[in-house]
Amino acid sequence: xxxxxxxxxxxxxxxxxxxxxxxxxxxxxxxxxxxxxxxxxxxxxxxxxxxxxxxxxxxxxxxxxxxxxxxxxxxxxxxxxxxxxxxxx
Numbered sequence: 001x002x003x004x005x006x007x008x009x010x011x012x013x014x015x016x017x018x019x020x021x022x023x024x025x026x027x028x029x030x031x032x033x034x035x036x037x038x039x040x041x042x043x044x045x046x047x048x049x050x051x052x053x054x055x056x057x058x059x060x061x062x063x064x065x066x067x068x069x070x071x072x073x074x075x076x077x078x079x080x081x082x083x084x085x086x087x088x089x
């Protein structure tokens with residue numbers, strides 16, 4: 001009788017252990033899939049960031065700023081006689 005209980009207990013332990021293994025493998029695959037998706041998203045965002053940095057550089061070019069200041073705001077470069085140098089001493 002004791003042997004039958006022992007065998008049944010060991011069989012149950014093996015069964016529960018195998019279910020645990022299946023569950024852990026399932027979780028591992030799910031997390032791996034999530035990791036891959038997040039890495040792809042990161043790569044896309046890095047590409048977009050690079051494009052935005054280039055666009056920002058183009059918008060901030062001195063020639064563009066000067067043209068807008070001249071055309072839209074009516075600003076001009078002052079004559080040399082009106083320019084004063086201030087020295088920080």
